[in-house]
Amino acid sequence: MTEATMTAAIARSEKEVSERSPLARAFIYAALVAVSFVMLYPLLWMIASSFKPDDEIFTSTSLLPHAFSADAYRRGWNGLSVGFGQMFFNSLVVCILVVIGNLISCSMAAYAFTRLRFRGRGFWFALMLGTLMMPQHAVLIPQYVLFLKLGWVNTIMPLVVPKFLAIDAFFVFLMVQFFRGIPRELDEAAVMDGCGPLRIFLKVILPLSTPVLATAAVFSFIWTWDDFFAPLIYLNDIEKYTAQLGLRTFVDATAQSDWSALFAMSTLTVLPVFILFVLFQRLLIEGIATTGMKR
Amino acid sequence: MTSLALKKVTKSFGAVDVIRGVDLDIAAGEFVVFVGPSGCGKSTLLRMIAGLEPITSGDLAVGGARMNEVAAARRGVAMVFQSYALYPHMNVYKNMSFGLETAKMPKPEIDTRVRKAADILQITHLLDRKPKQLSGGQRQRVAIGRAIVRDPKIFLFDEPLSNLDAELRVQTRVEIAKLHADIGATMIYVTHDQVEAMTLADRIVVLRAGVIEQHGSPLDIYNKPVNRFVAGFIGSPKMNFLSVAVAASQDDSVVLNLAGKQLTLPQPVPVGQGAPLTLGVRPEHIVAEGAGGVSPDGVSLGTFTVMHVERLGGQTIAYGNLDDRQTLTVALDGQRSIAAGDKLSVSIPAERCHLFGEDERRIGG
Amino acid sequence: MASMGDTSPDVGRFARLQDQLAGYGFLAPWLIGFFVLTLGPAVASFYLSLTDYSGLNAPHWVGAENYLRIATDDDRFWTAMNVTFTFVLLSVPLKLLFALGVAVALNKGLKGLSLFRAIFYLPSLVGGSVAIAVLWRQVFSGDGLLNQALNMLFGYEGPSWISNPSTSIYTLVLLAVWQFGSSMIIFLAGLRQIPKDMYEAASLDGASPARQFFKITLPLLTPVIFFNAVIITIDAFKAFTSAFIISDGTGGPIDSTLFYTLYLYQEAFTNFRFGYASALAWVLVVIIAFFTAMSFLSARYWVHYDD
Known part of the structure; x- marks a missing residue:
C-alpha cells in the first residue's frame, strides 16, 4: 500500500x-x-x-x-385589439437585437480591458466596475428626455440601441473574467503569426469564448424578455407592445374576469424562459456561480 | 540563414531594469542558448527579439536591418512557446497554416509547406486532430511545425522542453539538434537547464540580472568560467568553492593556505600575501586516494571526511568536509566502495584548479 | 502609472500609437455609452433635480426646493421609504438565510443535487416577470390558491392578503424570498471552494458537524455572504414590477405597496414632474450608495479574506 x-x-x-x-x-x-x-x-x-x-x-x-x-x-391569444402573436414577435425582435448588441459591444470592451495596452485602461476599468453598482434610476429621466428629443420614444430604439453601447456592465464584467482565463501565450502566438488586435479578437479570443458568449446571450435574452419597466416607459402603441406589456394590459382588460385566459397568456410568456432554462441550465448556473465567485 | 545583432539593448518595466545593456552578435546558422537562473532576463531578451516586448533602448538587427519597430511577424523569426500555445479550437493543420493564411499566402503553397513540415516532424497522421487529443510530445512537435512552416530566418525557443517528462526531454533535445543540423537556420534557445545548454549550443550565453556574464562555446565556459557565478551555474554537480588565503605570491606561482595545509599552483596572482581567494574545483576533477584513485602529479587538498554517498551506478558522489569543515563534493567515476565516515586524501590536477578573486572574477587564464 | 487590472506594468510608458488606437477603438462603444447614457444623464439628472422640469417647459431653477419638499412636505415619500425599508429589511435577511440554508443542505453530497438546484433556481429566473406577479395576485387574493389550501387543510377562512394593507407588503416579501435560487447557487459555488481537507483535519481534531459549520464553513463563506448581501440589497431597493402589477400601478391598497421605485415612476411618468422625480432618484442613489458603503466599511470587521 x-x-x-x-x-x-x-x-x-x-x-x-x-x-x-x-x-x-x-x-x-x-x-x-x-x-x-x-x-x-x-x-x-x-x-x-x-x-x-x-x-x-x-x-x-x-x-x-x-x-x-x-x-x-384561444380567448387569450385574441383577447386584445392586437393579437398576442404580434407582441411575442415584438418581444422576439427586441430580444434578438439586444443579444446581438450585448455580445458585440460587451466582448469588445472586455477585450480592450483584458488584452490591449492603452493609456487610461485602469481608470476606465474602475469606472466600468462603478457602473455595475449604480442604480439605473439616477439616469432614467435624462435618458428618457434624450430619447424623446431623438424621436425614439414609442419605438424599440431605446430598448435596443444602448445595448450596442455596452451599457450592461454586468456582461462586460462576466466576459472580462472569462477572457482573463485565456492564456496570454495564445495572443502572443497569434502576434507571431502576424495577427493584429482585430484578428486576434475574431480568430482566437472569440472562438475560445463560446461558453461565456452563450451565457451572456441566454441571460440577455431572458432578462430582456422579462423586462417590464423599459417597455412600459418607452412603448405607447399597443401594436408595439412586448409580451410583458401585453400581459399587463390583458390584466386590466379582463378586469380579472377571465382568469383561465390570463393564466394561459401568463404561461405562454413564461414558456420561452422555461425552454431556455431547460436547454441551458448548466450554462446559466455556471454563469451565476462564476460571477459570484471571482469578483 | 541570417545573423542577428544586439547593441546596448535595455529593457525596463517601469523603474525596474530587466535587461541592462546587452551586446551580442549571433552568426548565421549558429545555435545559441541563453541560460541563467529564473529572473535573469533570458526570456525577456528572447521576447524582445521576437517582437513581443518593446525594446527600451539599443538596437536589434536581423540580417543587418534594424528591427526595433518592426512587427513581430515581419522580423523573419518564429517562436516555440514554453506552453506550446497551440490554438485549442484549431486542428493541427490549421494551427500550422494559420500564420500563412494571415500572411495571405496562396492555398496550394500553404498546403505544400504544412505537409512538408508535418513530414519532417512525422506528424502527418495527426493533422486533423485538435491539440487536446495530442500527447505532450506531439504538441511539442506541432509547436515546432508551426515555426517551421513559416520558413523563418531565426527560430526562437522559450524553454520548450520544460513541460515534458525526463525521457521525452532527452529525445526531443536530440531531435531539435538534428533539426538544426538539417535546416541550418539560426536558432536561439532559452533554458534554465544547463544540460540542455551544454548539449545543444554552439555557443552559450550566460545571463544574470539582465547582464551577459559570459558567452562562448560550451567547453570554453566549462573550462574557463570568467567568474564564480558562471563557474557555479555550469556543471553538475556544482563546482566546489573553497576559501583559501595567499601564503606566498611569486612570479610564476602561488602558495595557498587551505585547511591548515599549503598547496602550490603554477600561476601568478595579482594579489599579495594574506589576500583571501576562492579556489574552484569541479567534483568530477577531484581524485581520491584510498578509494582506488591515484594522483601522480595533483595538488593535495588534504583529508576529506565522507558524510554521505550517492551511488548513480556510473558515478559515485560523495559529500563531506575537509579538515577545516569546508564542505566538498567529490564525483568519482564508476562504483566505489566508500561509505560515510571514511577519510580519503583528495587531490586535483593543478590545471583543473580555478582561482577567483575577492571580486569573484577569474584569476589567470 | 498605477492602474488596476493591468498585468504589464509598462502600460502607458511604451505603448505605441497603434496600441492606443486599438484600445480606444475596441472600447469606443462602451465609452460612448458611458458618456452619453451614464455620465451625461447622471449629471443632467442632478441638474434637473434642482429645477421644476416637466418635460414640456424649459426647466426653471428652483434650487434645493425639491429636496426640501421631499424632506419636509411629502407624506408619500415617507410612506414609500417606510414600505421600501420594510421590504428590504425583511426580504434581504430572509432570502440570505434561505439561500444559505438550502445551499448547505444541498452541499452534503446528496443525490439529486442538480435536480434540486434546478428547481430552486427556476423561480429566480422567472420571478421578475409580469406573469408571476399576475399569479401572485391570484394566489393571495381572497378566494385564491392560498386560502383554498388553508380552507381545505385547516378549515381556515383567510382574508384577501393582497387587498389588505396590513398584509399586502408581506406577499411581496414572500415573492422576493421565493427567488432565493441565484444567491443559493453562488453560495453553493462558494461552499465548493472550501478545501475538503479542512473538514478532514477538523474531524481528526474531533470537531462536531455543528462546530465545523460555525468554525470553518461560515468564516470561509463570509466573502460570498458579503457579495450576496450587497447584490440582494441593491436588487431589493430596485424592485418594481411585482408591486406595479399587484397594485395596478397604484402602490395600493392605501399605498401599502408603494415601493420607492413605483413612487418615482408615478412622479416621473404619470405626473410628469421630471425635476421632482430626479430629486427622488438622487435620494435613492444616495441611500443605496450609503448602504453599499456601510457594507464595505463593515466588511473589514466580519469578512474573512485569505489574502
Whole structure:
C-alpha cells in the first residue's frame, strides 16, 4: 500500500465517521422535497389552471383540471385589439437585437480591458466596475428626455440601441473574467503569426469564448424578455407592445374576469424562459456561480 | 540563414531594469542558448527579439536591418512557446497554416509547406486532430511545425522542453539538434537547464540580472568560467568553492593556505600575501586516494571526511568536509566502495584548479 | 502609472500609437455609452433635480426646493421609504438565510443535487416577470390558491392578503424570498471552494458537524455572504414590477405597496414632474450608495479574506 492510497483510505474512513446518520439524511431530503413542492406548486397550478374553466380555478387546488379545455389559449391569444402573436414577435425582435448588441459591444470592451495596452485602461476599468453598482434610476429621466428629443420614444430604439453601447456592465464584467482565463501565450502566438488586435479578437479570443458568449446571450435574452419597466416607459402603441406589456394590459382588460385566459397568456410568456432554462441550465448556473465567485 | 545583432539593448518595466545593456552578435546558422537562473532576463531578451516586448533602448538587427519597430511577424523569426500555445479550437493543420493564411499566402503553397513540415516532424497522421487529443510530445512537435512552416530566418525557443517528462526531454533535445543540423537556420534557445545548454549550443550565453556574464562555446565556459557565478551555474554537480588565503605570491606561482595545509599552483596572482581567494574545483576533477584513485602529479587538498554517498551506478558522489569543515563534493567515476565516515586524501590536477578573486572574477587564464 | 487590472506594468510608458488606437477603438462603444447614457444623464439628472422640469417647459431653477419638499412636505415619500425599508429589511435577511440554508443542505453530497438546484433556481429566473406577479395576485387574493389550501387543510377562512394593507407588503416579501435560487447557487459555488481537507483535519481534531459549520464553513463563506448581501440589497431597493402589477400601478391598497421605485415612476411618468422625480432618484442613489458603503466599511470587521 503506497502512502497516497493509505492517506486516501484514512480520509475516506474519517469522512464516513463525519457523515450524518441515515435519519438526518432522510430529514434533509424530506425538507428539500417539501420546499421544492411549495415553491413549484404555484407555477404548476398556474399552468394547470390555464386549462380549467374559471369557476374551477377558484374552487380547486388540484393540478388536474376536471374539464380539460385549451379554449382559454384561444380567448387569450385574441383577447386584445392586437393579437398576442404580434407582441411575442415584438418581444422576439427586441430580444434578438439586444443579444446581438450585448455580445458585440460587451466582448469588445472586455477585450480592450483584458488584452490591449492603452493609456487610461485602469481608470476606465474602475469606472466600468462603478457602473455595475449604480442604480439605473439616477439616469432614467435624462435618458428618457434624450430619447424623446431623438424621436425614439414609442419605438424599440431605446430598448435596443444602448445595448450596442455596452451599457450592461454586468456582461462586460462576466466576459472580462472569462477572457482573463485565456492564456496570454495564445495572443502572443497569434502576434507571431502576424495577427493584429482585430484578428486576434475574431480568430482566437472569440472562438475560445463560446461558453461565456452563450451565457451572456441566454441571460440577455431572458432578462430582456422579462423586462417590464423599459417597455412600459418607452412603448405607447399597443401594436408595439412586448409580451410583458401585453400581459399587463390583458390584466386590466379582463378586469380579472377571465382568469383561465390570463393564466394561459401568463404561461405562454413564461414558456420561452422555461425552454431556455431547460436547454441551458448548466450554462446559466455556471454563469451565476462564476460571477459570484471571482469578483 | 541570417545573423542577428544586439547593441546596448535595455529593457525596463517601469523603474525596474530587466535587461541592462546587452551586446551580442549571433552568426548565421549558429545555435545559441541563453541560460541563467529564473529572473535573469533570458526570456525577456528572447521576447524582445521576437517582437513581443518593446525594446527600451539599443538596437536589434536581423540580417543587418534594424528591427526595433518592426512587427513581430515581419522580423523573419518564429517562436516555440514554453506552453506550446497551440490554438485549442484549431486542428493541427490549421494551427500550422494559420500564420500563412494571415500572411495571405496562396492555398496550394500553404498546403505544400504544412505537409512538408508535418513530414519532417512525422506528424502527418495527426493533422486533423485538435491539440487536446495530442500527447505532450506531439504538441511539442506541432509547436515546432508551426515555426517551421513559416520558413523563418531565426527560430526562437522559450524553454520548450520544460513541460515534458525526463525521457521525452532527452529525445526531443536530440531531435531539435538534428533539426538544426538539417535546416541550418539560426536558432536561439532559452533554458534554465544547463544540460540542455551544454548539449545543444554552439555557443552559450550566460545571463544574470539582465547582464551577459559570459558567452562562448560550451567547453570554453566549462573550462574557463570568467567568474564564480558562471563557474557555479555550469556543471553538475556544482563546482566546489573553497576559501583559501595567499601564503606566498611569486612570479610564476602561488602558495595557498587551505585547511591548515599549503598547496602550490603554477600561476601568478595579482594579489599579495594574506589576500583571501576562492579556489574552484569541479567534483568530477577531484581524485581520491584510498578509494582506488591515484594522483601522480595533483595538488593535495588534504583529508576529506565522507558524510554521505550517492551511488548513480556510473558515478559515485560523495559529500563531506575537509579538515577545516569546508564542505566538498567529490564525483568519482564508476562504483566505489566508500561509505560515510571514511577519510580519503583528495587531490586535483593543478590545471583543473580555478582561482577567483575577492571580486569573484577569474584569476589567470 | 498605477492602474488596476493591468498585468504589464509598462502600460502607458511604451505603448505605441497603434496600441492606443486599438484600445480606444475596441472600447469606443462602451465609452460612448458611458458618456452619453451614464455620465451625461447622471449629471443632467442632478441638474434637473434642482429645477421644476416637466418635460414640456424649459426647466426653471428652483434650487434645493425639491429636496426640501421631499424632506419636509411629502407624506408619500415617507410612506414609500417606510414600505421600501420594510421590504428590504425583511426580504434581504430572509432570502440570505434561505439561500444559505438550502445551499448547505444541498452541499452534503446528496443525490439529486442538480435536480434540486434546478428547481430552486427556476423561480429566480422567472420571478421578475409580469406573469408571476399576475399569479401572485391570484394566489393571495381572497378566494385564491392560498386560502383554498388553508380552507381545505385547516378549515381556515383567510382574508384577501393582497387587498389588505396590513398584509399586502408581506406577499411581496414572500415573492422576493421565493427567488432565493441565484444567491443559493453562488453560495453553493462558494461552499465548493472550501478545501475538503479542512473538514478532514477538523474531524481528526474531533470537531462536531455543528462546530465545523460555525468554525470553518461560515468564516470561509463570509466573502460570498458579503457579495450576496450587497447584490440582494441593491436588487431589493430596485424592485418594481411585482408591486406595479399587484397594485395596478397604484402602490395600493392605501399605498401599502408603494415601493420607492413605483413612487418615482408615478412622479416621473404619470405626473410628469421630471425635476421632482430626479430629486427622488438622487435620494435613492444616495441611500443605496450609503448602504453599499456601510457594507464595505463593515466588511473589514466580519469578512474573512485569505489574502
